[in-house]
Amino acid sequence: MSELKRTPLRDFHLAHGAKMVDFEGWEMPVQYRSILQEHKAVRQAAGLFDVSHMGQVDVRGPEAARFLNHLLTNDTGKLFPGRALYSPMCYADGGVADDLLVYMRGPEDYFLCINAGNIDPDLDWMRRQAAAFSVAIVDRSADYALLAVQGPRAAAIVQGLTGAKLGRLTYYHFSEGTVAGVQCLISRTGYTGEDGLELYHASDDAVSLAESIWAAGQPHGLELCGLGARDSLRLEAGYPLYGHEISAEISPLTAGLGWTVKLDKGADFVGREALAAEKRDGGKNRVIYFTTGDRRIVRGGSAVLGAEAQEVGRVLSGTLSPILNQAIGSALVPVAAALGPLSVEIRGANLPLEIVKPPFVELKKTVF
Numbered sequence: 001m002s003e004l005k006r007t008p009l010r011d012f013h014l015a016h017g018a019k020m021v022d023f024e025g026w027e028m029p030v031q032y033r034s035i036l037q038e039h040k041a042v043r044q045a046a047g048l049f050d051v052s053h054m055g056q057v058d059v060r061g062p063e064a065a066r067f068l069n070h071l072l073t074n075d076t077g078k079l080f081p082g083r084a085l086y087s088p089m090c091y092a093d094g095g096v097a098d099d100l101l102v103y104m105r106g107p108e109d110y111f112l113c114i115n116a117g118n119i120d121p122d123l124d125w126m127r128r129q130a131a132a133f134s135v136a137i138v139d140r141s142a143d144y145a146l147l148a149v150q151g152p153r154a155a156a157i158v159q160g161l162t163g164a165k166l167g168r169l170t171y172y173h174f175s176e177g178t179v180a181g182v183q184c185l186i187s188r189t190g191y192t193g194e195d196g197l198e199l200y201h202a203s204d205d206a207v208s209l210a211e212s213i214w215a216a217g218q219p220h221g222l223e224l225c226g227l228g229a230r231d232s233l234r235l236e237a238g239y240p241l242y243g244h245e246i247s248a249e250i251s252p253l254t255a256g257l258g259w260t261v262k263l264d265k266g267a268d269f270v271g272r273e274a275l276a277a278e279k280r281d282g283g284k285n286r287v288i289y290f291t292t293g294d295r296r297i298v299r300g301g302s303a304v305l306g307a308e309a310q311e312v313g314r315v316l317s318g319t320l321s322p323i324l325n326q327a328i329g330s331a332l333v334p335v336a337a338a339l340g341p342l343s344v345e346i347r348g349a350n351l352p353l354e355i356v357k358p359p360f361v362e363l364k365k366t367v368f
Contacts, residue, residue, distance in 0.1 A: 007052035008145050008206035016214075016224055024117035026053040029226035038229035039322045042192050043361075045221030046151035048213055049230055051191075051198070052206060055119035056144045057112040057126070061135035064108050066267070071129050072102070073252060073275070075265040079104040084172045084189060088252045088260055089122070090271030094278060095248040096255075098122050099240065101189065103174055111185070113146075113200075115242050129270060145206035149213060149222075150196035150233075152364075157217040158197050162186070166197070180212035191230065193237025193363040232319045235328060238289060238358020244300065244316045245287050245330050253278050254332075255287045286338045287316065290353040291360065292327045295320060296346050304331045304353070305343045312337045315344065323361045 004027040013020065018029035029050065031038060041047050059068060068076040074087035081104055089097045098118045103111040114122045119141055126137050149158055159166045164177035164186055174187040182205040190196035201209055214224065231241070240246045246255045253261060253275060263276050292298060297318050304313035313333030321328045331353070333342065342353040 007050055008203045009050045009210055012207055012210055023227055026116060031226040031228045032224045035228035036322045038223050038225040039232050041223035042151045042194055042233055046149060046153040046157055046217055047223050047225035049148040049225050051148050052145040053116035054146055055114040055141040058138040058140050059110040060108055062108055063133040064110050064135050067130055067133040067135045069267040070269050073261045073269060075262040076102055081106055082173055084174055092271055094251040094271045094274035096246040097125050099242055099246060144200050145203045147199045148190055150190045150192040151194050153220045154196040157220050160216050161212055180209055182209045191239060192233040193359055195364055235317055235319050236321050236360045237363055254283045254285050285332050286335050287330055287332055288338055288355050289330050289358045290355050292351045294327055294351055297327050298329045298344050302344050304333055306337050307341050321360055328360050
């Protein structure tokens, strides 16, 4: 059995009582005191997450902009220095290879954040697609650590540690600056549905920065948060998770991410033909989101039943919403079944699914 990879904050997590788990080959904190407490802290105050397992990639060269517009479904031609963009990266058949963030530092200088479990296949896919372009792709994952401070008080906590004018930094924009003496790429982004900041910095500075934020944030109600709260928060916000709501088998259109697929952006891109056909003809399946009115969690992989109690689909993600105090989830079902009625079976009980449009709770940040 291969040894788990560790972020620079592994000892920090253990010192603060984290419960550690295997996540995509990484030893990561799933919770500290409780997922419920951490989740509510992010909705009401702030939470600090270690997401240093994520991958980072430099894309540089005279054709970097043209390459990224070919590689990704969203329109990277609209980027300018200091702007970030969310986009799927698709295969030729329209399936999703990964979803990622693109940061434009300059006309020939871009920085990508990719999912932890996809670093090696992503790099291989990018390099194969880059063969016809004058561009260099460099894996920087080992060089960076990444901390996310999320919640309505997140900016105030970080502002006390930096001279950067965070009030001027709007959603999906970034700047360079020091936070608690550590040089950072300061990004007004996150994966919780709340306001917040993500701080990319050198791996060697991770412990110092985390300790400074933790000390500064406690008077504001900051909680240390693990992957458990990160998952319940993102699902409450209706954000997709790779391997669940999007995958090699689930296209961005099927997942309800049509706004990220710019068929008319003036550049051909990988998967465009397949996605144009899906939009024109309609897909076979659709990702839906649901509540149950019950606290029992509907686990991923559970069968979704149709009107005649026959299996029509499967649950993709499921959790308990601490804010709604009931189970929520997502499922992949045929388009014809997407309007219901649908149900799941839990311990012999048949629970009807109420189909809802995310986010499940009122959020200030609803655009991912």
